[in-house]
Amino acid sequence: MAGLNSELPPLLVTRGLAFGYDEHGMFRDLDLCLRPGTGLVLCGSNGSGKSTLLRLLAGLLLPDSGSIERAIEHTTGEPVALAWHGHHLGLKTGLSVIENLRWSGGMHERRRRMTPASALETVGLDGFEHVPTRELSAGQRKRVALARLLLSPAPLWLLDEPYANLDPRGAQLVDRLIGHHLRNGGSVVLSVHRPDQAAFEGPRQLLDLDALP
Numbered sequence: 526m527a528g529l530n531s532e533l534p535p536l537l538v539t540r541g542l543a544f545g546y547d548e549h550g551m552f553r554d555l556d557l558c559l560r561p562g563t564g565l566v567l568c569g570s571n572g573s574g575k576s577t578l579l580r581l582l583a584g585l586l587l588p589d590s591g592s593i594e595r596a597i598e599h600t601t602g603e604p605v606a607l608a609w610h611g612h613h614l615g616l617k618t619g620l621s622v623i624e625n626l627r628w629s630g631g632m633h634e635r636r637r638r639m640t641p642a643s644a645l646e647t648v649g650l651d652g653f654e655h656v657p658t659r660e661l662s663a664g665q666r667k668r669v670a671l672a673r674l675l676l677s678p679a680p681l682w683l684l685d686e687p688y689a690n691l692d693p694r695g696a697q698l699v700d701r702l703i704g705h706h707l708r709n710g711g712s713v714v715l716s717v718h719r720p721d722q723a724a725f726e727g728p729r730q731l732l733d734l735d736a737l738p
């Protein structure tokens with residue numbers, strides 16, 4: 526799409542994507558192209574398929590036909606990494622906040638110059654390091670998951686309703702994190718119920734799933 530860093534090779538491309546849970550089908554002939562530094566905002570009503578499309582892009586579901594390709598990381602020869610932030614945050618409620626970040630950091634590579642403590646400070650949870658995660662509110666847990674996202678070096682973020690459960694300052698935090706990620710050459714696909722929820726700075730495409738044929 527013109528103006529969306531069209532000179533840079535895309536991080537994610539779908540061609541002729543088709544998927545359905547049943548014979549009626551949900552998507553067909555879906556062509557998407559996401560270039561570095563750009564966002565793709567998925568909007569639509571409940572049940573329109575936002576989470577399903579994100580799960581397809583993450584490889585958690587297989588398309589019925591068509592393809593999904595990620596750019597190849599030249600140093601490893603592997604597809605570029607993606608970070609997933611879904612409805613289920615995947616936090617270990619028996620662990621403290623900082624233990625959760627260290628645990629996930631032990632499983633995945635970590636972004637340089639970012640530590641669990643600095644990520645918690647960025648999301649406004651400094652002072653919560655040793656609080657058991659089960660004692661946090663829904664919005665505070667969401668912030669822990671955002672701190673985990675910050676620690677990830679993945680260039681491609683897939684975020685399912687990242688503004689849910691957050692107060693206005695939390696929503697601004699999400700916008701700041703996304704804007705910063707895009708300025709650093711990352712890309713984001715995120716789902717929202719209304720396009721105006723996504724107030725981050727940076728180029729974006731909008732895909733209204735209610736408007737698909």
Ligand SMILES: Nc1ncnc2c1ncn2[C@@H]1O[C@H](COP(=O)(O)OP(=O)(O)OP(=O)(O)O)[C@@H](O)[C@H]1O
Pocket residue numbers: 546569570571572573574575576577578
């Ligand atoms: N595992 C499944 N098996 C069968 N149908 C499913 C499954 N998961 C979702 N669906 C159906 O697919 C449709 C799209 O669901 P999806 O969760 O992708 O929508 P959504 O746009 O993310 O909704 P919401 O805004 O409510 O989160 C819904 O009609 C849902 O019932």
